[in-house]
Amino acid sequence: MQTSSDTAIDILGEQTTLWWYGAVVFFLVGDIVTTLVGLQLHTIVEASPVAAWLINAHGLPLILPVKVVVVGGFYGMYRAVPYPHSIGVPLGLCALGFVVTVWNGAVIVAAVA
Numbered sequence: 001m002q003t004s005s006d007t008a009i010d011i012l013g014e015q016t017t018l019w020w021y022g023a024v025v026f027f028l029v030g031d032i033v034t035t036l037v038g039l040q041l042h043t044i045v046e047a048s049p050v051a052a053w054l055i056n057a058h059g060l061p062l063i064l065p066v067k068v069v070v071v072g073g074f075y076g077m078y079r080a081v082p083y084p085h086s087i088g089v090p091l092g093l094c095a096l097g098f099v100v101t102v103w104n105g106a107v108i109v110a111a112v113a
Contacts, residue, residue: 009084012091019090023074027097028067034104035063043111 012019035051038044039060046052054062071093078089 009087012087013084016087016090019087019094022094023071023090023097025097026101027093028071030101031097031104032063032067034101034108036060038104038108038111041108041111044107 035046039046039055046055051063054066074089074093078086081089
């Protein structure tokens with residue numbers, strides 16, 4: 001007998017590719033673009049202490065390779081964790097990336113308004 005939670009997990013699992021696309025669009029591209037745009041405005045600073053240290057120590061170009069390595073690490077975790085728990089990796093990256101991208105966008109809008 002199939003329960004409603006099994007159906008929800010199956011639906012999420014069928015969309016794993018979509019969650020990975022969302023993770024790349026929001027966590028990788030959206031966060032990088034909004035961070036770069038925001039940091040060009042001299043009234044905005046990086047809030048993350050680790051990211052701020054990396055940017056100050058090594059410059060803005062380091063953002064891309066660090067983010068790619070982080071996404072690659074999460075992909076490795078996705079491959080190592082058994083189904084259905086592995087669905088949470090791209091879903092979480094997609095959700096986090098969406099929130100961060102929207103937040104960065106809101107900070108940029110507030111800074112220029």
